[in-house]
Amino acid sequence: MTRLLLARHAETVWHEENRYAGGRSEPELTDRGLRQAEQLAKTAVALGVDVVVSSPQRRAVTTATPAAEALGVPLHLRPDLREVDFGDLEGHTLSEMDPEAVRRFRQDPETNAFPNAEPLQVAGERCAAALRAVDAEHDGTVLVVAHSSLFRIGLCVLIGLPVARYRHVFPLLENVALTEIRLPTDPAQPASLLSMNRLP
Template identity: 45%
Template sequence: MTTIYLARHGRTAWSVQGLYTGVSDIGLDDEGARQAGALASWAARAEPDEVVSSPLVRAVRTASGAAAAAGVELRTDPRLRELDFGIAEGRRRSELDPEVVRDFEADPAACPFPGGEDPAAGADRFTACLAELGPGRILVVAHNTILRLALCRLLGIPLADYRRRLPRIDHGSVTEVGFGPEGAALRSFNVPLGG
């Protein structure tokens, strides 16, 4: 049996400004550092067998304290990185062409931002990484959009509905997914840890 705890990295300055932060390597702000500390405290209690992170600095900085608290070595995997948002990267939705935004809001899986990564491909790479983890209890630190896409893929929710069915994953929160013979089961979602 494998239990995977999916955590979103701590807050960044771009998050506060409402900027799309996909592949841009943005660090944590002071609140994000506090949230990383809360995840480390959680990991000291939960004692995951392994901690795996996206290689982007905001995820690594969030995961490193948790790995140390759990007494394990942090491992990174590029398949856990955030979706590339193409022309939206580093911008607010209000700064984009209204027609592009309208198409994206209608079906974000079929109409990703131009120049960005296909959401289905992103979900596939992320879940392929998860499939290689375990057995045991594993903490995975990653990003808002790719976590929601992966959860949709694991739970049989159409990717087109990821923004509606899973509106957001909060910074520093933990979602628990169990994996057994019958597939994935959502045990908890978006649980805040404080910070």
């Protein structure tokens, strides 16, 4: 049986401003973020992680690399674990956008996404398919390092919740906190959320 541990990447230089870093953005980690990555590596060793998988984006790779190196295992990159593409919101804060567009977005981010954004359902299905593939391809304990919005939307799909509610159901994933899920053998059945936001 595969044990899936999901971890949001470490803190980036855009974190404090809550600037949207999506599938096109590559902000660097802060010094604190680099320390968080090292702490995640220690936790991965303590938990006996067997496999480390990461989004190919720089902030995720920089977070996951210390764990892979500490464990002496290769780092597996999956392009389908890239963050959601936020379209015209990418690289901006909500305060920099049109207030009426922000109001509609907060009310229903699926229907009222910013122009050129990836649909939430598409992103969620992409994440769910990636996690199912990781679950099928690997045995033991697997650490998957990716992104907050992608994971939260993907969890909605896996559990069977409306993706438009992802902010309400899963309001926050802390940087490098671990979320453990169990996927059923039958993909038509919902996943089990075993723990969430467990800090290393």
